[in-house]
Amino acid sequence: MATAASPFLYPLHKLDSPKCPYLSLKSHFPPRLSRRFLSSSTIRASSAVITESVNHDTSKKQDQAKEVDFFACPICYEPLIRKGPSGLNLSAIYRSGFKCKRCNKSYSSKDMYLDLTVTSGLRDYTEIQPARTELFRSPLVSFLYERGWRQNFNRSGFPGPDEEFKMAQEFFKPAEGGLLVDVSCGSGLFSRKFAKSGVYSGVTALDFSENMLRQCYDFIKKDETLSTSNIALVRADVSRLPFSSGSIDAVHAGAALHCWPSPSNAIAEITRVLRSGGVFVGSTFLRYTSSTPWFVRPLRERILQGYTYLTEEEIKDLCTSCGLTNYSCKVQQSFIMFTAQKP
Numbered sequence: 001m002a003t004a005a006s007p008f009l010y011p012l013h014k015l016d017s018p019k020c021p022y023l024s025l026k027s028h029f030p031p032r033l034s035r036r037f038l039s040s041s042t043i044r045a046s047s048a049v050i051t052e053s054v055n056h057d058t059s060k061k062q063d064q065a066k067e068v069d070f071f072a073c074p075i076c077y078e079p080l081i082r083k084g085p086s087g088l089n090l091s092a093i094y095r096s097g098f099k100c101k102r103c104n105k106s107y108s109s110k111d112m113y114l115d116l117t118v119t120s121g122l123r124d125y126t127e128i129q130p131a132r133t134e135l136f137r138s139p140l141v142s143f144l145y146e147r148g149w150r151q152n153f154n155r156s157g158f159p160g161p162d163e164e165f166k167m168a169q170e171f172f173k174p175a176e177g178g179l180l181v182d183v184s185c186g187s188g189l190f191s192r193k194f195a196k197s198g199v200y201s202g203v204t205a206l207d208f209s210e211n212m213l214r215q216c217y218d219f220i221k222k223d224e225t226l227s228t229s230n231i232a233l234v235r236a237d238v239s240r241l242p243f244s245s246g247s248i249d250a251v252h253a254g255a256a257l258h259c260w261p262s263p264s265n266a267i268a269e270i271t272r273v274l275r276s277g278g279v280f281v282g283s284t285f286l287r288y289t290s291s292t293p294w295f296v297r298p299l300r301e302r303i304l305q306g307y308t309y310l311t312e313e314e315i316k317d318l319c320t321s322c323g324l325t326n327y328s329c330k331v332q333q334s335f336i337m338f339t340a341q342k343p
Ligand SMILES: C[S@@+](CC[C@H](N)C(=O)[O-])C[C@H]1O[C@@H](n2cnc3c(N)ncnc32)[C@H](O)[C@@H]1O
Pocket: 132, 133, 136, 137, 150, 183, 184, 185, 186, 187, 188, 189, 190, 206, 207, 208, 209, 212, 236, 237, 238, 239, 253, 254, 255, 256, 259, 260, 261
């Protein structure tokens, strides 16, 4: 049954009603954001809605509503049909079942994350990803990640989570009030900050690693200052994002590009899911910068084997070749944070 609580899932027959949640919601956004939220998310929600059996009794209509969801099938990109409570929050998603009408494939939650990988639910087939992806699926690395592993990045020029978050927020200004996906979120270091900021209408913490997502859930559960009402945990491959084309306002990918099996497929996918004007912000380690002495470069290439460390020029080239515009970046030693926008 549909409830009036969700900006992500809303029965079509209610959209004209004065009780529309966008109109009655006690917004925590400043008026500027509320207007943005009202205009873009409402439009998206209305297009992301409903198939419904014909019934002239309104109350029965609500009970029988089958709702088209914010999440899409990773195989055909058709929006999934959700059965269960609506909303982009942990408990509603956990209690819901999702189905693709076209592929006839069902998706459900495992532990506290929704598994939207192509291999979700398979019993006999297992797939081994490249080592740089597999490494982060380990329970030990997932446990250590926020307990020392990530702090090491500072030695390569990463300014640290608080400063990186501030920089990302600056880049995300045009996407404020919209839906943000934290792709390759790891244990949710930045997803939690984005959700807490109150700047976005919803945050999806997405990763390929089951153990990172379990850690992410543990951190969310322990954090009393974090409301779980606007955050979802999703397992997915960055090269097969489970969202409809043009449905996302902001994509963040912190310290991730070098771990992806194919950065070009990933950036193409990110571009596909962004709406026009949507913003992509990523950070990674550079292979070397223009100031790296020529005799050090081959050495760095040997040390960095196993990861896809790109140069500044390669990252810009990838973004522009996927059709993103307004590219800019900030570099500090091997650290780069870059941004680009969907035209
Ligand atoms: C170094 S961690 C970054 C975590 C966090 N975003 C941060 O800024 O600290 C890289 C993450 O990329 C994820 N990853 C690797 N391959 C992936 C893929 N194919 N799809 C989605 N995430 C992937 C890993 O599971 C890991 O959590």
